[in-house]
Amino acid sequence: MTDLEVPVQRTLRRLFPGTRLENAFQWPIESLDALESSFNVQEYLQQLIRADRSQVDKLVELPKGVDDEVWQYEHLRQVCLELGLLVVALAPECTAENCPEMKAEGWLYLCAAHPATQSCPAIDYIIHTLDGATTLLNNAKYFPSRISVPEPSLKHFQSIARRLYRIFAHAYCHHREIYEIFEASNDTSLYARFRLLSRKYELVPPNLITIPDSGEEDEEEEEEEGEDGYSRSPRASHSTLKETE
Template identity: 65%
Template sequence: MTTAVEESTTTTSNTPLRRLYPGSHVEDTFQWPTLALDDIESSFSVQEYLQQLLREDYTDIQRLIDLPEGIDAEIWQYEHLRQLCSQLNYLIPSLDSECTVDSCPEMKADGWLYLCAAHPVTKSCPAIDYIVHTLDGATMLLNNSKYFPSRISIPEPSLKHLQAIARRLYRIFAHAYFHHREAFEFFENETCLHSRFVRLSKKYSLIPKSLLIIPRSTDGDEPSSNSPTSESPAILSRRSSTSTVQEIPDDTDTSTIGAEDAGDEDQGSEPADRVDDE
């Protein structure tokens, strides 16, 4: 039975096909050897490489988001987002029991109230609907060949969609964190998805920092320096004071904009990895 995994189709190549064969047991799946990115011969090499990294160690976030050689930053972000959408689906069943139309009639994330953009006219969906619509919408967009026709390069006008997608997906995490904490924690332990997402967004500027409302001390790997954490409670306190968005006192905001950059510079552990996409 284990031999079902290994099969060579041609006499010249001895590399086993990295496929799942019908009838294989779960324990026997994914047993193929680790390959470097360049050695993977497939049209979806980047995706497979990413998944391989995940299988090896899903907690080593830095390794996961590091841009491998020879790949465009945009393609890497794209593949990460695809993977994210795929994995985020697992959050929904655990939320499903808690997050009902009655418990969360609107998509709230600690004071921010969002409208679901997946409809012809944006409407106010209950949270669970919002989450499902947004996730489906993001998946469809990423799969849409009009915007993302190839896995090798992304046309320029489609780049802004990555940011919009990231922004909207973040709200799912935000809602889960603030309103369904246990489900969030449990999921995060299983997959480290949130921290990976946040680090990715920070690194590639997918989401403005002022929108990252979940306190960053939940990131396992990151040394929490003063300014980011001081910034986030400040925002939190503003948001939670009223249910609608109020004017942001300008000094805090400018200090965050100034301080964020300064704060980021302090994280000297990864200076080389700052990708400047200006």
């Protein structure tokens, strides 16, 4: 530092090894403008989530000065991060023995994370899907910066969101108690946030979303629609949904 520079009072935002959870992130919330790192949108979003994750309207609302597409990108990265906690919660119950196939809402999903699509146990499907989404979102070829998203990469948002939805759907349909504890009792409101994000940016076709908002009655309505090259058959024990990618 030269003599002419005036030292700026900045909060040191660091998590040191050994910090206890209750002592972590104990720094004041800063405005987006005050966050000067290259990852400021992510940091800002994480601040909002830590402040009150149940205020999903506030979390999804586009902050001033942030690019719409970057906002979706950061949200999807964050949902992938937090879904890891759902995987941990599911692991004791969602085993290869209990759930030998990835099913949800009467559909069987084939895993696209292999040279040829194949059936995976649900927990493997979930992990492969999260790995695939994370790898794609971190691929500098498609997402080279955190301040803009190239137009051709936008299509990936929908395919990622559609697959992430299935993770929620499997948990909701087959492990309801774990899902409820994760979503409501632990107050993650992660599905509520994901659903709002998906609606706002039309990431998942509304007819594919069947998990009700919390408090809504479980709807038994079914819709049949061919979409994106996959076929959907009515709810039945052997209905099949095939991935095309």
